[in-house]
Amino acid sequence: MPKSLPGKELLPPSPLLRLTDVVQSGSDWIVRADGPDWGTCPKCSGRSISRHSHYIRTLTDLPALGATVSLKIRVGRWRCFTPECAVRFFIDRLPGVAEFRGRRTCRANEVAQLIGYALGGRPGERLSRRIGLPVSNDTVLRWLKKCARPAVAGAPVVGVDEGAKCKGRTYGTIVVDLEHHTVIDLLDQHSSESVERWLSTHPEIHTICRDRNGRYGKAARKGAPAAKQVADRFHLVQNLRETIERELTLHRAYLRVKLSGHRMPEDPPPSPAIALPVSRPVTARERRCRLPDAWPLKRRSLGRCAKTIKICSISSRLCRPAG
Numbered sequence: 001m002p003k004s005l006p007g008k009e010l011l012p013p014s015p016l017l018r019l020t021d022v023v024q025s026g027s028d029w030i031v032r033a034d035g036p037d038w039g040t041c042p043k044c045s046g047r048s049i050s051r052h053s054h055y056i057r058t059l060t061d062l063p064a065l066g067a068t069v070s071l072k073i074r075v076g077r078w079r080c081f082t083p084e085c086a087v088r089f090f091i092d093r094l095p096g097v098a099e100f101r102g103r104r105t106c107r108a109n110e111v112a113q114l115i116g117y118a119l120g121g122r123p124g125e126r127l128s129r130r131i132g133l134p135v136s137n138d139t140v141l142r143w144l145k146k147c148a149r150p151a152v153a154g155a156p157v158v159g160v161d162e163g164a165k166c167k168g169r170t171y172g173t174i175v176v177d178l179e180h181h182t183v184i185d186l187l188d189q190h191s192s193e194s195v196e197r198w199l200s201t202h203p204e205i206h207t208i209c210r211d212r213n214g215r216y217g218k219a220a221r222k223g224a225p226a227a228k229q230v231a232d233r234f235h236l237v238q239n240l241r242e243t244i245e246r247e248l249t250l251h252r253a254y255l256r257v258k259l260s261g262h263r264m265p266e267d268p269p270p271s272p273a274i275a276l277p278v279s280r281p282v283t284a285r286e287r288r289c290r291l292p293d294a295w296p297l298k299r300r301s302l303g304r305c306a307k308t309i310k311i312c313s314i315s316s317r318l319c320r321p322a323g
């Protein structure tokens, strides 16, 4: 790991900050900076250059080379002299750098939120600590809830489907506003009755998108009989994909030959007609004349047996003398 870093790039891009020092503390980096030389009152927006005091505000910023970066910014307490303003003293808010009373920079919060969206609470916590941006799982979930868009009232087009509360064990129902792509409700059960009750309290719904599960179809017919039911795209695409896979599996041998650059195997040529020898049936008299002397006692029994099981050709072959 290098012993020094170009500190200017480590600061958030803001004209309010002025870099003073970059030092290494253990495996972490500490970036020191000064705040602005003036303050803007949050109440009256008046600018003040009368500094009362200052203090060091510590913020966690984006990691550098896998190490945690801490900003230590020297910010001031200022006096407001506006006569109509009720505020006498205020501190620097650092807009664009960090939220008021926040412990991380805005850009660090943004990265942590993206990790939380992708992984959730505890996996997001493990990954963020691994890359040098320590965030607790509670913080990740709190940010996700804070950034969640409010539910839209009066959604006319909704989608209903099962939602796993504990995968493989307990399921509820998730209701989505398909026009705004927003979850508008989570039902504790996935029974037909619970969905029917929910639909009956939302008469504004005119289109219900669902899978081909009869449970939701029954709920839609009873809870919103005037609404139009359509099949959702996911299950249609899933059925199409399964059908294509099934058909391609049947022609797998031809696909492999085609992909390897060779010609497709041709159908096997039809088998040539084989001219079977047609022999004149041997009469009983001729058979008797052909039999050797050692067979006189057996010929009648063999012939009678062959006639019984109706395989005359075998009988003829057996009765035919070897010479």
Ligand SMILES: [Zn+2]
Pocket (backbone or CB within 6 Å): 041, 042, 043, 044, 045, 046, 080, 081, 082, 085, 086, 087
């Ligand atoms: Zn003021």
